Amino acid sequence: MPKKILIVDDSLTMRQLVKMTLTRSGYEVVEAEDGQKGLQKASQDSFDLVLSDINMPNMTGLDLLRGLRKLAAYKFTPVVLITTESGLEKKQEGKAAGATGWIVKPFEQEQLLAVVTKVLR
Amino acid sequence: MMDTEVLEQLQAAFLPEAADLLADLGDALLALELDPLNSDLVNRVFRAMHTLKGSGATAGFRRLANFVHHVEEVFNRIRNHELTTTPELIDAALKATDCCGLLLKLGSNSESNVPLEGEVLAAISPYLPELKAVRSKAVETCAPPDELHRYTIDFAPTREIFFSGTDPASLLLELGDLGLVEVRCDTEGLTTRDEFEPEQCYLKWHISIQTKHPEGALRAVFQFVEDDCGILITEQTLLHANESVTSLVPLSDTVDTSSTATGSAAVSTQDVRVDSAKLDALMRLAGELLVARGALPGLASRLEKGDSLEAVAKEIRIEGAKASRLANELQATVMSMRMLPARQIFRRFTRLVRDLGRTLDKEIELYVSGEETQLDKTLIEALGEPLMHIVRNAADHGIESKAERIEAGKSAVGTISLSASTRGSIAVIEVRDDGKGLDARKLKHRAVEKGLYSEAEVATMNEEAAYRIILAAGFSTIDQVTDLSGRGVGMDVVRDSVEAMRGSIFIESAVGKGTCFRIELPANLMVTKGILIAVENQRLVLPMDSIRSMVKLPMSLTRCLQGQRIAHVRGAVIPLVSLAQVLCLNGLDDGDCDLSVAVIDAASGPYGIVVDQFIGEVEIVVKPLSGVLAHMPEYVGSAIMGDGATALVMNTELLMKFNSHEQRL
Numbered sequence: 171m172p173k174k175i176l177i178v179d180d181s182l183t184m185r186q187l188v189k190m191t192l193t194r195s196g197y198e199v200v201e202a203e204d205g206q207k208g209l210q211k212a213s214q215d216s217f218d219l220v221l222s223d224i225n226m227p228n229m230t231g232l233d234l235l236r237g238l239r240k241l242a243a244y245k246f247t248p249v250v251l252i253t254t255e256s257g258l259e260k261k262q263e264g265k266a267a268g269a270t271g272w273i274v275k276p277f278e279q280e281q282l283l284a285v286v287t288k289v290l291r
Numbered sequence: 292m293m294d295t296e297v298l299e300q301l302q303a304a305f306l307p308e309a310a311d312l313l314a315d316l317g318d319a320l321l322a323l324e325l326d327p328l329n330s331d332l333v334n335r336v337f338r339a340m341h342t343l344k345g346s347g348a349t350a351g352f353r354r355l356a357n358f359v360h361h362v363e364e365v366f367n368r369i370r371n372h373e374l375t376t377t378p379e380l381i382d383a384a385l386k387a388t389d390c391c392g393l394l395l396k397l398g399s400n401s402e403s404n405v406p407l408e409g410e411v412l413a414a415i416s417p418y419l420p421e422l423k424a425v426r427s428k429a430v431e432t433c434a435p436p437d438e439l440h441r442y443t444i445d446f447a448p449t450r451e452i453f454f455s456g457t458d459p460a461s462l463l464l465e466l467g468d469l470g471l472v473e474v475r476c477d478t479e480g481l482t483t484r485d486e487f488e489p490e491q492c493y494l495k496w497h498i499s500i501q502t503k504h505p506e507g508a509l510r511a512v513f514q515f516v517e518d519d520c521g522i523l524i525t526e527q528t529l530l531h532a533n534e535s536v537t538s539l540v541p542l543s544d545t546v547d548t549s550s551t552a553t554g555s556a557a558v559s560t561q562d563v564r565v566d567s568a569k570l571d572a573l574m575r576l577a578g579e580l581l582v583a584r585g586a587l588p589g590l591a592s593r594l595e596k597g598d599s600l601e602a603v604a605k606e607i608r609i610e611g612a613k614a615s616r617l618a619n620e621l622q623a624t625v626m627s628m629r630m631l632p633a634r635q636i637f638r639r640f641t642r643l644v645r646d647l648g649r650t651l652d653k654e655i656e657l658y659v660s661g662e663e664t665q666l667d668k669t670l671i672e673a674l675g676e677p678l679m680h681i682v683r684n685a686a687d688h689g690i691e692s693k694a695e696r697i698e699a700g701k702s703a704v705g706t707i708s709l710s711a712s713t714r715g716s717i718a719v720i721e722v723r724d725d726g727k728g729l730d731a732r733k734l735k736h737r738a739v740e741k742g743l744y745s746e747a748e749v750a751t752m753n754e755e756a757a758y759r760i761i762l763a764a765g766f767s768t769i770d771q772v773t774d775l776s777g778r779g780v781g782m783d784v785v786r787d788s789v790e791a792m793r794g795s796i797f798i799e800s801a802v803g804k805g806t807c808f809r810i811e812l813p814a815n816l817m818v819t820k821g822i823l824i825a826v827e828n829q830r831l832v833l834p835m836d837s838i839r840s841m842v843k844l845p846m847s848l849t850r851c852l853q854g855q856r857i858a859h860v861r862g863a864v865i866p867l868v869s870l871a872q873v874l875c876l877n878g879l880d881d882g883d884c885d886l887s888v889a890v891i892d893a894a895s896g897p898y899g900i901v902v903d904q905f906i907g908e909v910e911i912v913v914k915p916l917s918g919v920l921a922h923m924p925e926y927v928g929s930a931i932m933g934d935g936a937t938a939l940v941m942n943t944e945l946l947m948k949f950n951s952h953e954q955r956l
Contacts, residue, residue, distance in 0.1 A: 239454065245454065245490075246453050246454070246456055246458075247456050248456035248457070249456055261518075262518070265455065265518060265519060268454050268455050268456065269455060269456075270455050270456035270457050270515060271457075271514070271515035272515070288461075288465060289456070289457075289461075289515075291458075291461035291464055291465060
């Protein structure tokens, strides 16, 4: 069974890039365009990995992360935050909220794959 | 296809045989290096390889057999005078023995990549035209590595690691992709069952990895956890890699078949070869003991029939004496089976010193004496690492460079001597070098600089005490020790492991002349004599070999100096330690009573242990402690007394350390 990944990002381009890269590598990818919708999809379905942007309308990535960690099913699920170079100071905040790792925008497809493979081992 | 059961039996027989062959092969190669034209040695090398190949193939180790075949062919050519022995060939052959050890550990079916295999084949291929032509599969798949690095990684995850969606095991697997990995799990942090939280991580890992990748690649594995986990990556030299490559196994093997992997790794230590004469003696003794036991029911029935008590008692004593003689003899015979010659630890040093000399560009000769000294198997196993460390230090820091030696009017060739001997019940191992010696002044200066001791403290130190500074934790650290002696691991680890065996280290040194490390250990770790003592209604044992004397001391002959109770005992001033206080039992205020003091000969100097009462001498079999008690360094083990009660055996070497300055007697 392919591993199922949820990508939460308000940028369509970003979601497309992630979806194309990961689908081509055999993952099943579901999209959500903000934190609130992400949390909703996560609780209705089950994912092996959640990739999430930080700055999003309605609910930020950090709040999504905190919300996920409160769900029994996502207590130990890998969650990777997508940050920008300037948002690196959010790293610590992300770690404290329970993030597994992060990937810095802009990234190459290989970098994304490397991170996904790493956390899904 | 051979029957699996038969194959298993063949392999069980082959593994110890192969270990012997490899050891012999290593010895012969080192001898051949010194005497390259010696045809007997060439034949010995060839024979060992030939047997290894033949038996290996029979036992199903086809890959090993195939590999050895090529190396053997080189020596066949040397035998036939088609080639001559060169240092390069000896090097390649030594590496081949390492590689064989690794292949053996991997098991007969492993297809794991062993870089060393390709490296050796590449090294010998110029000497074997057909190998070049065929280009064995191994060479193609395992191209010679660019450069191998060896790192040790200490990985201490935060307890909460699981809550970040990280599984520490996945990081270990990821490391496995980068090279050959050996993982040791440290369970010391585990808590009791009542306090255990299943969602917390209590484990730590010590990892050795041999890899072509740079340190950055290893760091990248831990990139997401490095901020909140303890990660210490230390590079070791390539030399270490070569030398201990046989202890490395691919992670996939360790993870999946940890039991079999460790099982085969322990081949050399779990089996003991026993002289058949000793087995015969054991059989005879067991038989006699049975006969002696047979006398008891007869004596009992004579009592029932109303025989004279006196006469029967006399006979019981006679039978008792007979049984005890037999039991003693039985014990001595069994113990002697555990004894192994010191050669077993010393043999690896020939290779180590040779390699060290090459790496350091120093000429070093190793002299070994007392190889036949019999030491307990446990000692042999435990001594390897500490000795290795001391020898490395001697080669690295002790022996000077050729130029320095010549300038100092010494021979350009440095020497390191290893010796083993026994003195009574004590085993003595010495590592002596003729290098530059330790400089007490420099050591003191450095200790103050590092904040280990105060100026005032070092001022009172005599030379021997100053030498002991190098044994202090934190003395040898990353900035001071060179790559070779291993960074981060200091002589304190050596001291700790020696003390864990109830031993002591002594250091003698003379500037310009050299240093001698003397390790003294109880020759037999299992049976020992001790003094049974009482403290606060607890019965404890002090090992006899550490006790210098036992005295009754009037309280008035002791006094308090800077919070430390001291006493004059036979002309010497020694510090006193109250055992009751060290063990946090209620140390009673003795008032003006006489104190019972056991004077202990510790490596750090003599001191007195104050006990309530000396009960008597006992012969004990010390058993290591397990569970929570295993982590309490105050004790070396436990022993069963004649009346069936258990008593803990104290570690007299360490008690002084637990003595707080605020104590009062």
